[in-house]
Amino acid sequence: MKNIRFFISVFLFLCIALSINAQTRKQLESQRKKLKTEIKKVNKLLFETIKKEKNALNDLQDLNQKINVRNRLIRTINLEAKVLSNEIKTTEKEIQKLTKNLEVLKADYADMIFKSYKSKSQQSKTMFLLSSQNFHQAYKRLQYMKQYTSFRKKQGEEIAIKTDDVRSLKDSLVYQKQLKVTLILSEKEQKNSIVEDKKQQEVLISTIKKKEKKFKRELQNKLKEEKKVAAKIDKLIRDAIALSNKKRKAGVKKSKGFNLTPEAKALAGKFEQNKGRLPWPVEEGLITRKFGIQAHPTIGGITINSTGLHIATKKAAKAESIFNGKVFEILLTADGHKNVLIQHGNYITAYNNLEKTYVKKGDKVITGQTIGDVFTNKVTGKTKLIFVLYKNTKRLNPSDWILKR
Known part of the structure; x- marks a missing residue:
């Protein structure tokens, strides 16, 4: 048992060391x-919203997110402080x-100056040269005197450089x-904030x-509605793919994806090239x-299969197309909100939870174009966009495609 604890301790130490390095x-x-x-964003977008009613479930979710970021x-900060401590030790050494x-x-240098002073007179230098046995020796002595003067100068310059260093x-x-x-104070400040947040968390x-049963029931109903929207979009895409494949020339093998024109293929290629660099939809x-x-x-006990990203944004936020494309469809959800689907070759982006739209089916859009107003829930005060990304019928993780913030 002691050996196991020892190895675990060594392993943890190595993990921390590797993380620091x-x-x-x-x-x-x-x-x-x-x-x-x-x-700052968490506080602004989740905690500064004006709510008509309190919802413990939503409030706890927001609070957990804030605590997670603080942790x-x-x-x-701890890792940075450790790296800084190592730098301080290295600097001191x-x-x-x-x-x-x-x-x-x-x-x-002081010893050299003292010795030089004892024999510094012009007479001694002249006598040193005149006492040479021949011209060659006199030349050598003159060169030595020059080198000695140069060495003294270099020594003085080196002292000045080292002093500056x-x-x-x-x-x-x-x-x-x-x-x-500053880092230690910042860490202390964050820990104090977490203590206050956790008090609120317990409440x-x-x-x-x-009221766990009530909250569970409401949440399950909400998740069912999300599944219905996802299923509807999936069917729309499958039907569109089937229709595009009907247009294939005779003898050309059908594919599971869209039958793309050369122009649409080029657009899809450009979309792929921008993976990780695409703008945010808000x-x-x-x-x-x-x-x-x-x-x-x-x-506990509830699993979510999230079709895309839920993005909290500011009130009156505009949803923007993340790339050039064509409006594939506009859906009306059960709660009366709109979902705009934009096709980029065989890629489709979906912008759900819009209150108002500025485009219609078949419209061509460009990167950054406003396509609608994001809905603000008057009860929770939250403004949220649900952003989904497809390649043919396959849902992709939008986080891999948009810019890191």
Whole structure:
């Protein structure tokens, strides 16, 4: 048992060490700044909204997201502080090393100046040259005197450079220590905020437990509606693919995807080339639900199969096309909201939960074009866009295609 604990401890230590070494301080600093920006977005888009009614389930989900970001920020700050501590130790050792070298240089230079002073008169230099036995020896002595003068000059310059190096390193050390203090204070501030958030979290969890059956029922009904919308879109795409394949020339084998024209193939190719660089469908947004199968963040026993990204955005936000294409379809959902589908060759992007649209079926759109207003729920105060991406009938993870923020 002791051996197992020992190996686990060693393993954890190595993981931490590798994590620290794998990321430079600049990378960690950049990550820290991004997380701070994300916390601001969470507060702005999830907590500054005006709500008519309180919903413990939604509030807990928002609070959990904020706590999660704060925890990630604390971990990043800890890693950055450790890297900084290593840098401080290295700087201190370098200062000690340079200081010793400087002391030796200064001592040698002082000794050389003293010896030079004892025989510095012009007469002694002249006598040194005149006492030469021949011209060759006189030339050698003159060269030696020049080299000696040059060496003294170089020694003086080297002392000046080393002195500047030490001064620069000391300034750097002061900055590093000040930054470490700032990081420690920032970590403390985040921990204090989490303590307050967790108090609120406990209250919300208690409220949900009292009405868990009601919340579960409401959530399950909501998820059923989402499945119906997804099924409707899937059927639309399958029917469109079947229709496009009917137009194939005789003898050409049918495919599972769209039968594309050369122009549509070129558009799909350009769409693929921009993977990871495509713009967001809203100007400002925060992902509140990721793509794929996942456990519900607040209610146990419920699994979500998210067809795309749920993006919280600001009130009166506009949904924008992420690429050139053609409006494939506009659907009206059961709750009266609109879902615009745009085709980009054999790729389709869906923009769901729109209150108003500015395009119609068959319209050509360009990258960044406004296609509708995102709906704001007057009860929760939330403005949310559901963004889905397809390649033929296959749903893809939009996070892999849009820019990282």
